Amino acid sequence: MERLVVCLLLVLGAVYGRHEKYEGHQLFKVAGTAEKIAELYEQLDILTATPSSRSESGYVEALVRLSPEERLQWLKYFDANSMPVSKIADNLAEIMRGEEAKIKSNRIAAKRSGRSISWDTYYNHEEINEYLDELAAEYPDLVTVINAGLSYEGRQIKYVRISTTRFENLQKPVIVIDAAVHAREWVTPPVALYIINQLVVAAADSVLTEGIDWVIIPLANPDGYQYSIEEDRMWRKTRSRSHASSDACPGVDGNRNFDHHWGTNAAAANPCAIIFEGPSAFSEPEVRVIRDVVLQQLSRTSLYISLHSFGNMFLYAWGNNGTLPANGLILHLAGVTMATAIDELALDKADPYIVGNAANVLYYTTGTSRDWTRAVGVPLTYTLELPGYEYGFLVPPEYVEQIVTETWAGIAAGAHYVLSSW
Incomplete structure (x- = not known):
């Protein structure tokens, strides 16, 4: 029983520890002109963009990830630039943990079925x-x-x-x-x-x-x-890592x-x-x-x-x-x-x-x-x-x-x- 508890703790530590860097990171939908949204790509993690023809605002809408440290700064920036913003998700790490749990469960089922x-x-x-x-x-x-x-x-x-x-x-x-x-x-x-x-x-x-x-x-x-x-x-x-600044920013x-x-x-x-x-x-x-x-x-x-x-x-x-x-x-x-x-x-x-x-x-x-x-x-x-x-x-x-x-x-x-x- 003691060994089982240790194993479970190790597995949970691997699953939960891997996503720690995104603990408290929130996702926001930000609307703006195509030029404004394109500019954000240099400084933020833009997850995707929604065409203006599909958005309620009539502008291109970007899904943006903000860490707790940068949230206040960027929310002020969006407000100052008249870019409507709304929160989509409260904790990215929690979403990732849920995804990982489902994947592991389905992989086990697939192996049991004998499918490659x-x-x-x-x-x-x-x-x-x-x-x-x-x-x-x-x-x-x-x-x-x-x-x-x-x-x-x-x-x-x-x-x-x-x-x-x-x-x-x-x-x-x-x-x-x-x-x-x-x-x-x-x-x-x-x-x-x-x-x-x-x-x-x-x-x-x-x-x-x-x-x-x-x-x-x-x-x-x-x-x-x-x-x-x-x-x-x-x-x-x-x-x-074959470019300048690749130690800090690889890829x-x-x-x-x-x-x-x-x-x-x-x-x-x-x-x-x-x-x-x-x-x-x-x-x-x-x-x-x-x-x-x-x-x-x-x-x-x-x-x-x-x-x-x-x-x-x-x-x-x-x-x-x-x-x-x-x-x-x-x-x-x-x-x-x-x-x-x-x-x-x-x-x-x-x-x-x-x-x-x-x-x-x-x-x-x-x-x-x-x-x-x-x-x-x-x-x-x-x-x-x-x-x-x-x-x-x-x-x-x-x-x-x-x-x-x-x-x-x-x-x-x-x-x-x-x-x-x-």
């Missing part, structure tokens, strides 16, 4: 890579696992190629999907894995495997992702590190900002994996989607200035096609998906994968912001199956659109 993976929990980097290897071993004529390279901290970045012709039929279009560029967006790898599962295991739509070659990167930022699991649930960036925002108007946003040049763009374009090995995948298949790639969380949005170029690419109408039409398929399966409480130009829907951004892929020649490129409901990044595991199922419907609709126009 399930759609009601979250998995770490090693488990995700093991699942990819299992699929390649079981379906060698369809799945190839590529060991693309090592992350900054030496973790293997793997992706899958799904093809009935081993990528040798150059007449087929290619679809590229990545996930977890932002570490704390845990719901994105399950979506990527579910897409793989539907194409390979479930064989849900043979037309999509016969007619299209797929490249899917389920975990683009393994260092940041593992750090968010083991140390800091709210970690967003990579874990690199780079992978979705500001692409070579499209990189270096033109002053806020993104601050190493301590959550949107830090890095010391140079493509400085991050994780981002170079995505770059190389796209360039290797550039002549055939018709659709690129980067999975993010959260906000229920399909965002397209150009994010740096609000103008549209030459195929802007087609980008919008294809995005609406995917969004409509998702909305048909969505929960009643979910916001309908918004489809639009990233800068006009939210605010200006530079160095994104969405804009870079469009600039180098991929016709259809999107940032797909998945649902967070009222939970934001901390999506309870019981919602994972709903999100992966509805998102697959959207991806499948997009894939059929590609085939119809190829």
Whole structure:
């Protein structure tokens, strides 16, 4: 009995101690112009932004995390700048502890069932890579696992190629999907894995495997992702330390590190900002994996989607200035096609998906994968912001199956659109 008590105390200490840094941190919804909200990214942890078309205030609304030490200062700032603010959550650490308890419970249930993976929990980097290897071993004529390279901290970045012709039929279009560029967006790898599962295991739509070659990167930022699991649930960036001030402020925002108007946003040049763009374009090995995948298949790639969380949005170029690419109408039409398929399966409480130009829907951004892929020649490129409901990044595991199922419907609709126009 004494040993059991000690073990329980150790487990509770690990669970509760890991989230101590967010004890008393509160979440606030702040409304302002797109310019004002964009400025906050240099100094605060902005969890997400809500488009003005969806907000009651008529302005862009940001979900902001404030520590007890900075709360008074920033509430005064919001008031002085006529930015309406309301409290959303009282203690972030308590929310995290609840999330962790549910995940552990569901993982135990999944192991007891004998399943290698399930759609009601979250998995770490090693488990995700093991699942990819299992699929390649079981379906060698369809799945190839590529060991693309090592992350900054030496973790293997793997992706899958799904093809009935081993990528040798150059007449087929290619679809590229990545996930977890932002570490704390845990719901994105399950979506990527579910897409793989539907194409390979479930064989849900043979037309999509016969007619299209797929490249899917389920975990683009393994260092940041593992750090968010083991140390800091709210970690967003990579874990690199190859830039000035990296001892105090490690990591780079992978979705500001692409070579499209990189270096033109002053806020993104601050190493301590959550949107830090890095010391140079493509400085991050994780981002170079995505770059190389796209360039290797550039002549055939018709659709690129980067999975993010959260906000229920399909965002397209150009994010740096609000103008549209030459195929802007087609980008919008294809995005609406995917969004409509998702909305048909969505929960009643979910916001309908918004489809639009990233800068006009939210605010200006530079160095994104969405804009870079469009600039180098991929016709259809999107940032797909998945649902967070009222939970934001901390999506309870019981919602994972709903999100992966509805998102697959959207991806499948997009894939059929590609085939119809190829």
